[in-house]
Amino acid sequence: MSKRISLTNAQKRQLCLDKAKKPTPTNGELASKYGIKEKTVSAILISKEKWLVTNSEESPNSKRVEEYDKAQQIGSDAVDICILDAITFAASAWSNVKKQL
Numbered sequence: 045m046s047k048r049i050s051l052t053n054a055q056k057r058q059l060c061l062d063k064a065k066k067p068t069p070t071n072g073e074l075a076s077k078y079g080i081k082e083k084t085v086s087a088i089l090i091s092k093e094k095w096l097v098t099n100s101e102e103s104p105n106s107k108r109v110e111e112y113d114k115a116q117q118i119g120s121d122a123v124d125i126c127i128l129d130a131i132t133f134a135a136s137a138w139s140n141v142k143k144q145l
Contacts, residue, residue, distance in 0.1 A: 049078070049079050049080050051078060051080065051088075053095065053098045054098075055078065056088050056095040056098075057095045057096060057098055059074055059078055059085065059088055059089075060088065060089060060092040060095050060096050061096070062074060062077070063089060063092075071085040071086055071089070
């Protein structure tokens, strides 16, 4: 089983530029050049507008890390809210119990 290859944004941009050259290379040729599968080339080319406007050298996983950090913060905030709701509910329930005693 071959190791998964992750292209940088700059490599994806260059792949899109390579596809625009004359004579136009096939997706199979581009796949061989970049060490990826043809369907990956197709997926990149479908989003070529995105890749052609970027000059970023950021790693392909940096967005995932950013999204994970954001999700962690949202999750932390949600836990805080749930705890406050639970405390409020318990206090209200205890108040109702005390009234009935």
